[in-house]
Amino acid sequence: MQHLILDWFSREGRVFPWRYDSPDPYHVLISEYMLQQTQTSRIAERFPIFLAKFPNILSLSNASNQEMILAWQGLGYNNRALRLRDCAKAIVNVHEGMIPADYDALLNLPGIGPYTASAIMSFAYGCNISVIDVNIRRIYARLNGYSNPDEMSNKSIESFAEQIYPKGKSSEWHQALMDIGAQFCKANQANCELCPMQEHCLSAFNVRIEKKKVRRTEPSYRNIPNRIWRGRVIEFLRHTNEYRSEKAELLRGILGEPIDEKDQKWFEDTISPALIKDRLIHYDSHTNIISISQ
Ligand code: SF4
Secondary structure: OHHHHHHHHHHHOOOOOOOOOOOOHHHHHHHHHHHOOOOHHHHHHHHHHHHHHOOOHHHHHOOOHHHHHHHOOOOOOOHHHHHHHHHHHHHHHHHOOOOOOOHHHHHOOOOOOHHHHHHHHHHHOOOOOOOOOHHHHHHHHHHOOOOOHHHOOHHHHHHHHHHHOOOOOHHHHHHHHHHHHHHOEEOOEEOHHHOOOHHHOOOOOOOOOOOOOOOOOOOEEOOEEHHHHHHHHHHHHHOOHHHEEEHHHHHHHHHOOOOOHHHHHHHHHHHHHHHHHOOOEEEEOOOOEEEEOO
């Protein structure tokens, strides 16, 4: 099966600006950070623009909060931008600007967890390591006859992952699985008739799709999650003169007219403290001016 999948990947693998034969570890780091919570199509658009602004780890490590927040436009979850800059700073200060080719050292960097560390080891350095993200976990479970990845223990998935990837081809194998997960073996649909794994998959043509679990209700305001409102505040400020706004103007900009005391209280108690904690805004309570963090 491994040959079949690697051949399929060389013919049909998706083309992205961060995927090429000898990837630059810096490009892999940036793309993996972006991929943590953003769709690939959006990243494909923003990735070259981001690299033009910050072409290397040194330029990224020197970026101010404001530069990072502005450059992160369109990518969502803005606090990731500052974590990425902090990560670049740590790489410059602790690793002399070299992205470490060491799993444990990577794990010690801001914003890098087990998945991202293994992805960098595999995609940037071609190391023999298994990489498991949510899509790969689902494919491995289905290959073993489990429609739902929760039906297979983490330990069993990890041990299967370790055995199955072709040694020396970790990068191509795991990127192929990511493409298969995105195109065929999806959480809410399995297009087995088109999937290159079908002959080797115990779940082929027999996947039970369970109804989506009801999501925990997120703290919301006017039926929109506060997380979205926080993003809208930053997006509003990105388009203001000098990236600052008087509070009432900002509230009118994101909520529309009219705004009332309840809106003001919600902003004061919920939205601005979270944005300040994430280092995304500065709020001068004397002048009521809110600005993107410097
Ligand atoms: S054959 Fe079907 S269930 Fe198996 S990996 Fe492909 S899409 Fe998923």
